[in-house]
Amino acid sequence: MSYSGWLIYNAGLISKKFTEMNRWYEQAGQSINMEVTSIKNTEVYAFIKENQLFVDGQKNNPDFVLFLDKDIRLADQFERLGIPVFNSKETIDICDNKITMYQILAQHNLPIPNTIFAPMIFPGNVEADAAFLDFIEKELSYPMIVKEAYGSFGAQVYLVKNRKELEEKNRDLLHIPHLYQTLIESSVGRDIRIHIVGDKVVASMMRSSIEDFRANVTNGGKMEAVDPPESFKKLAIQASLATGADFSGVDLLFGKNGEPIICEVNSNAHIKNIFDCTRVDVTKDILQYIKVQLTKNS
Template identity: 50%
Template sequence: MQHRGWIIYNGNLYSKKFSEQVEWLKTTALAFDIELTPMKNNELVVLIEGGKAIIKPPIELPDFVFFWDKDLFLARQLEELGLRLFNQASAIEICDDKALTYQQLAGHGIRMPKTIIAPKIFIDLTDTSHLSHVIESLGFPMVIKEAFGSFGEQVYLIHNEQELYDKVTELGNKPFLFQEFIQTSYGKDLRLNVVGDEVKAAMLRKSDHDFRANVTAGGKMYTYQPSEQEKDLAITCTKLVGADFAGVDLLIGENGEPILCEINSNAHFKNIYDCTGIDLTQAMLKYIKETIS
């Protein structure tokens, strides 16, 4: 029996990097007897009418959706219509918001950097009294991360009190968090790609000139064989956020122990293929096929 699915991608963020991976997914799907149709998120209008959730224009719904975007309103609407999303809206929401990620993982014994979520600001920062607690708890250098950001952007290394005040003033009412800087992981981290209950690929990322190891920020990729401890941590975190598949980024602690950095629900798969030769689309489509059959 052939299954039909949609790949939802962002219609206003569609570069060659995205289009190549969408076509890649389509091609892999055929090997699993799945017909995947690319759909821009702005092709599907979220409508509430007569007290019901509706998608416009009227269209035959697929068997499932590979939701490769962060349009949560659309994701929830599709789920309301009974569709199974990979990943589901709740997982995308948790992973997209770094503060929410850390709160979701708290209380489960997950090793994470010490983190302070910045108090909500509605217009401008006028009261900085909380910063004394931040400095006392984290010291310098510390990291500031905007709650929403990708590819290592919106992450800042803060060296002193003046830089701290300048950055929080600049950020204004954007949601962000303060975080302990893991010195032993300066310019290096691990990316483990989880599908279901397994780590399917992993790489070490290193930068010679930046505290961030992201490839987009100039980091280089190296094949890596993760330890059982690293794999267990990545799989546990993926399950705790409710993701079917994820790119889990780990920092490296003082004694080599893994420390959760963040979880990406919409992780790209081209870089890790270029690094390891492992085609994650095979594992993801196999997982989808087994789940919906």
């Protein structure tokens, strides 16, 4: 049976990098007899009329949705209509917020750096809480990592070296969800990105930067194809499955004895860097996986 799906992407992401990625998915679909149509999230209207849920993309509803966006309300609408969504609304929601993501990983007893979540403070209160900063200092040592809950490309990840910087960061982020975290010193500027589809590793690369504590390619991280140790592969699979991801890009840090520690699980991992580095086209694995899931459930 042939399936037709919608690839949903965000209307704000129309750079060449993103449109090129959509073409890859469309082509990968063609090669396995699946029709993939790229649609912006603003071109599909989610609504309720006479007490019934609808999505209207001016076309028949698809057999599946490949959700490359973070518009979880739209993903939710598809799911409530019984249309299979990859990754699920739940997974996208978990991975989008680093606080929820770490909570889920810890609940699965998976290794993550020690992490403290900032309390939510309504805008009425502008005072930093010295007792909370004391608690952070008691639990974590300098230099430490501070991360906003929502962020990517390393842009919302900071290094804090002393009390003064901690106070400043805390004040800057007072009304923004964020967290404080142990810096894994043995991994500064270095991590491993592992792409998972289902419960399998499909591609891996090491990223290392000499200029920055963040290994993101956007921060000057250099990519190198690697075959990671089994312990890294196993943990990446466990982390991906813990978030319920159908496919993901897991970032792992190097612990001081070379053991893997989870940095994050990306539900919307980019596929171009990993292709440039390893020549593995992850889109094929993802669509093949979706096909198997649809066939299983039909």
